[in-house]
Amino acid sequence: MDWTTDDGALWLAYRNGDNEALGVIVERYYGALRRYGMKFLVDESIVEDCIQDLFLDLWQNRERISQTPSVKFYLFKAIRHSILGHMRYQQRFANEESLDWDTSLPENFNAESLLIEQETLNGLVAQMHAHMEALPKREREALYLRYYENMSVADISGLMGVNRQSVSNFLQKGLTRIRARWFVTMVLNLFFF
Amino acid sequence: MDRPDYDLNTPEDFLDNEHFRRWVRYRRDDDRIYWEDFLSRYPEKRPAYENAVATLLVIYGHDVPDSDDGAGRLRDLLNAETRPRESTPLWRWLRWSAAAMLAIGLGFWWSRAGREAGDVGRGVAQMAAATQSEWVVRQNDAQAVLLVNLPDGSSVLLSNGSRIRFGREMNGAERDVYLDGEGFFEVVKNPAKPFLVHTDKLTTRVLGTSFRVKSFPGHDEAEVAVKTGRVAVTTIDREAAKPLMLYPNQRMSLVRKNDRLLRAVKDISNTDIVAAIDAEPFDFQFTPVSEAFKILETNYAVKIRFDEEKMSHCTVTAALKDEPFLEKIRLICLATETSFVLNGDEVTISGAGCP
Numbered sequence: 001m002d003w004t005t006d007d008g009a010l011w012l013a014y015r016n017g018d019n020e021a022l023g024v025i026v027e028r029y030y031g032a033l034r035r036y037g038m039k040f041l042v043d044e045s046i047v048e049d050c051i052q053d054l055f056l057d058l059w060q061n062r063e064r065i066s067q068t069p070s071v072k073f074y075l076f077k078a079i080r081h082s083i084l085g086h087m088r089y090q091q092r093f094a095n096e097e098s099l100d101w102d103t104s105l106p107e108n109f110n111a112e113s114l115l116i117e118q119e120t121l122n123g124l125v126a127q128m129h130a131h132m133e134a135l136p137k138r139e140r141e142a143l144y145l146r147y148y149e150n151m152s153v154a155d156i157s158g159l160m161g162v163n164r165q166s167v168s169n170f171l172q173k174g175l176t177r178i179r180a181r182w183f184v185t186m187v188l189n190l191f192f193f
Numbered sequence: 194m195d196r197p198d199y200d201l202n203t204p205e206d207f208l209d210n211e212h213f214r215r216w217v218r219y220r221r222d223d224d225r226i227y228w229e230d231f232l233s234r235y236p237e238k239r240p241a242y243e244n245a246v247a248t249l250l251v252i253y254g255h256d257v258p259d260s261d262d263g264a265g266r267l268r269d270l271l272n273a274e275t276r277p278r279e280s281t282p283l284w285r286w287l288r289w290s291a292a293a294m295l296a297i298g299l300g301f302w303w304s305r306a307g308r309e310a311g312d313v314g315r316g317v318a319q320m321a322a323a324t325q326s327e328w329v330v331r332q333n334d335a336q337a338v339l340l341v342n343l344p345d346g347s348s349v350l351l352s353n354g355s356r357i358r359f360g361r362e363m364n365g366a367e368r369d370v371y372l373d374g375e376g377f378f379e380v381v382k383n384p385a386k387p388f389l390v391h392t393d394k395l396t397t398r399v400l401g402t403s404f405r406v407k408s409f410p411g412h413d414e415a416e417v418a419v420k421t422g423r424v425a426v427t428t429i430d431r432e433a434a435k436p437l438m439l440y441p442n443q444r445m446s447l448v449r450k451n452d453r454l455l456r457a458v459k460d461i462s463n464t465d466i467v468a469a470i471d472a473e474p475f476d477f478q479f480t481p482v483s484e485a486f487k488i489l490e491t492n493y494a495v496k497i498r499f500d501e502e503k504m505s506h507c508t509v510t511a512a513l514k515d516e517p518f519l520e521k522i523r524l525i526c527l528a529t530e531t532s533f534v535l536n537g538d539e540v541t542i543s544g545a546g547c548p
Contacts, residue, residue: 019271019272019274022271023268023271023272026264026267026268026271027264027268030263030264030267031259031264031327034257034263035257038257039254048263051263051267052263052267052270055267055271056270056271056274059271059274060274102254102255103251103254104254104255105250105251105254105255106250106253106254106255106256107255107256109250110364113220113364114217114220114246115225115228115229115232116243116246120243121243121246121247121250124243124244124246124247125247125250125251127247128244128247128248128250128251129251132251132252140252143252144252144253144254147208147214147249147252147253148218148252148253150211150214175205175208
C-alpha cells in the first residue's frame with residue numbers, strides 16, 4: 001500500500017478498514033482538492049475544513065460507502081457539494097449561481113521555460129484573459145476541469161449537475177472565443193510574414 | 194487517444210492533446226526535448242502552439258501557494274480516529290500525560306526552531322507529511338540501485354533501502370531534493386539555481402557536479418564523497434557555521450557521538466569506492482557504441498535497446514565524467530545521429546546507423 005497503488009485498490013482497502021490506504025488517498029488528492037476549492041473564492045481555512053470533514057466522514061462511514069469507478073470524481077463532487085453547503089449555511093439562500101470562480105492570472109509565468117518569448121506570451125495571455133473573463137463562471141469551471149484536471153465530459157456533467165450537452169456547449173463556447181483569436185493571428189501572419 | 198503530432202493544427206488540437214497539456218503543466222525535461230524538436234520541425238505551427246499555451250495558462254489561472262502541511266495534519270487526525278474510543282481511567286491518565294509530554298516537547302522544539310531560524314524540514318520522512326501533488330517520491334526497495342531522473346535533467350542512483358523526494362517541476366529559486374539513505378548524484382550545471390540535497394544530518398549544496406551522499410535516518414553516521422566538481426556541506430548542528438568545502442576525491446564522514454556531530458575529511462582511497470560509478474571515468478576514445486552502452490547499462494542499472502547490426506560501425510569519443518544519465522545518452526545520440534526514447538528504466542535508441 002503506497003503511492004504507486006491505484007485508486008481503486010486503495011478505495012477497496014480503505015472500505016475494509018485500512019486507515020493507511022485512506023491516508024494515501026489524502027496525500028494524493030489533498031493538493032488538487034484544495035486548489036479546486038479555492039477557485040470558488042472561499043477562504044483557505046474553509047476549504048481546508050471542508051476537506052478535513054470530508055475525509056473524517058469518509059472514515060467514519062466506511063462501512064456504508066460503496067466502491068466507485070472514479071475516486072477523483074467522487075472526491076471532487078463531494079468537496080464541491082460541501083463548499084456549496086457551506087455557502088448556503090452562510091447566506092441562507094445560495095444556489096449554483098452564487099458559486100464564484102477565480103479568474104486571476106498566474107503572477108509570473110516563465111515563458112522561456114515554455115519555449116516562447118516572454119513578450120509574445122505576455123501579450124497572448126492578456127488577450128486570452130480578457131476573453132475568458134467574459135465567460136460565465138460555470139463555463140470557466142468546465143474548462144478548468146477538462147483541461148487542468150483531465151476530466152471527461154461525462155464526469156464534468158456529473159460533477160456540476162448539468163447534462164452532457166451543456167458541458168460540451170460550455171467547452172465549445174469557451175473555445176470559440178479562442179478560435180476567433182486564432183483566426184486573427186493567422187491572418188496577421190499571412191500578411192506580415 | 195492523442196493524434197499524431199503532424200495532425201496538430203489549430204489551438205484546439207493542441208488543447209485536446211494530453212501530451213501537450215502535461216508539458217505545459219509540469220514542463221518536464223523529457224517533454225521539453227520533444228516540443229523543442231516539434232517546433233523546429235513545424236515552425237508554421239508555432240502560432241497555434243503559442244495560442245494554446247496562453248489559453249491553458251489562463252484556464253489554469255492563479256497558482257495557490259502550498260498549504261503548510263494540511264495533508265499531514267489530516268493524516269494524523271485519521272490515524273487518531275483508529276484508536277479505540279472507550280478509555281479506561283488509566284488510559285485517560287496516560288493520555289493526559291502524553292499530552293503534557295507533547296506540550297513540553299513542542300515547547301522544546303519551538304525554542305530549538307527559534308534558534309535555528311529558517312530551518313527547513315529534513316529527510317523524506319519528516320517532509321512526507323507535506324507531500325502535495327507537486328511532490329514526487331521515489332523509493333528503492335527492490336534492486337541494488339535505481340536510476341531516478343530529476344525534472345532538471347540531473348540523475349540520481351538511489352541505493353537499496355533509500356528514498357528521495359523532489360518537486361515535480363523544480364521551478365523554485367533552488368533545486369531542493371530530500372534524501373533518506375544513499376544516492377549518487379550527477380547534477381546539471383546551473384549556477385543560477387543551486388542544487389541542495391537535504392538529509393536528516395547534513396545538507397549538501399552544489400552548482401553542478403557529481404558526488405555521493407549517504408545518511409540513513411536512525412544511523413549515527415553519514416558521509417559525502419565527491420567525484421567531480423566542488424560541494425559545500427553544512428551539518429544540522431552547525432547550520433550557521435561556514436560550510437565545509439569538499440573537492441574531487443575527498444570524502445567527509447560524520448559520526449554522531451554524545452549528541453555531537455564529529456566531522457572528518459580524508460582523500461578517497463580504493464577501499465572507499467562504494468560502487469563502480471564513483472570511479473568510472475566515462476571517457477570514450479573511438480569506443481564502439483555498443484561498448485559505451487554496456488558501460489552505461491552496468492553503471493546505471495538500465496536496459497539500453499539498440500540495433501547492434503546497424504550501429505556496429507558507430508563509435509563515440511567523449512568525456513562524460515559528470516554528465517547526468519540523460520545528458521550522456523543525449524550526447525551519444527547526437528554524436529551517432531540517433532534518437533532515444535526513455536520508458537521507465539529502459540532506453541530505446543533508433544537511427545540509421547553509421548557508414
